[in-house]
Amino acid sequence: MKDSAAMSLEQQALQVQASQLLPMITRKFFKLGYQNMAHQRISQQADNTQIYQGITRAQHEQFGDVMIKWQLSMDDCSSEFHNEAKVLRALEQNHKNLIATAPSVLAFDILHLKVLEKQQTLTLLVMPYYAQGGLAKYLTQPLTELQKHQLIMQAARLIAHLHNAGWSHGDIKPSNFIINNNHSIDTKNPALLLTDFALAKLIDPNSVESAKKNNLKTSSGTPAYLAPECWQGCSTTVQSDIYAFGIMLYEILMGERAYKIDNQSHEPIRDWAIQHCQQSIPLLPSQCRRYQLILDKALAKRVEKRYLSMEEVLEDLSYL
Incomplete structure (x- = not known):
């Protein structure tokens, strides 16, 4: 178990990295038509410090209020994002005439961009935003x-x-x-x-x-x-x-x-x-x-x- 000093150093490092990453990610989202963005969370995968994940609230002319789950990595290792999108679409198809089971997938995009002099893959899973929370x-x-x-x-x-x-x-x-x-x-x-x-x-x-x-x-x-x-x-x-x-x-x-x-x-x-x-x-x-x-x-x-x-x-x- 990590001590509080180690955790604090990790959090500080993440804040520095986020300050460099988020402006570029924001610009990428803006080009896709997302506006009024609020980055609500950014984290690193526990077993891989080269993989960043985040949740961003935004607005889109076509989709309305949305929640964007995103992952930034050195390669296309976003298997859990692919899996989640596949399950959501399967549920939407299975229950299209019945009770809604899960949020709908508004968009699923895989983009490539250069971040901090390195080629990165940005995966986006976009769903409706639910204001009342969990x-x-x-x-x-x-x-x-x-x-x-x-x-x-x-x-x-x-x-x-x-x-x-x-x-x-x-x-x-x-x-x-x-x-x-x-x-x-x-x-x-x-x-x-x-x-x-x-x-x-x-x-x-x-x-x-x-x-x-x-x-x-x-x-x-x-x-x-x-x-x-x-x-x-x-x-x-x-x-x-x-x-x-x-x-x-x-x-x-x-x-x-x-x-x-x-x-x-x-x-x-x-x-x-x-x-x-x-x-x-x-x-x-x-x-x-x-x-x-x-x-x-x-x-x-x-x-x-x-x-x-x-x-x-x-x-x-x-x-x-």
Whole structure:
């Protein structure tokens, strides 16, 4: 784990690099018709300091208010951007006459430019901008039991739609659900969309991956929502999406995650693994007890004890 001094130096270096990169990227965006740009985030990939990623809010004459997810790299190594665009387009085609599952792809561009005397590839994924933000922020306000149940049902349906379209997500969590203000202006009962498909993959029903015991090497994903089998070397699946939904269900009901670690932990990976693999499933208070059986089955440590599909989860939720 990096100490605060090292992190501070990295952040300072990133700020210097960003001050050189962003003006050039801004000019490139402007030539593509984007205006009133606000760069909201820039970061480096943890395992490659030569790859920069960012999120920029902008306006476009044809598209309106947009969010641009972009990546700048020495070569075309933007596989996660290609993957996300492919999943979004597949969902749009699959559900074009049904409920919207995810944001639409307004544009996907791969550009080449010279930055800091080096030839670089700039990949852009452009989607509508949703002013009301994400579910994670929405959950910080007081909610009624009915509102919580509606959010749980909506999230479950979106994940089920994704699975039915043939994809697993790989990173289910509240911050990857956004409020679709284009279809619902009622902030008390928002419509949700599922987003961030960088880790999504096609479901292979014949693929069974063995766990690597006593190994803290994990699949990609967010540690607070990562299923026990992922901590043992297995890749994410429909069942690991269901587990992450269970963590999220608890979070919607209780306002906090089912499992937590010390923010000052020197071994956060090991601590998260212990929480998910060894800690018992939390008990809900009396006012939420009707969800306990669903929570127990969604958060089962062993995959074979867990729900087989989100359709089964929805069926049980429909009885509440």
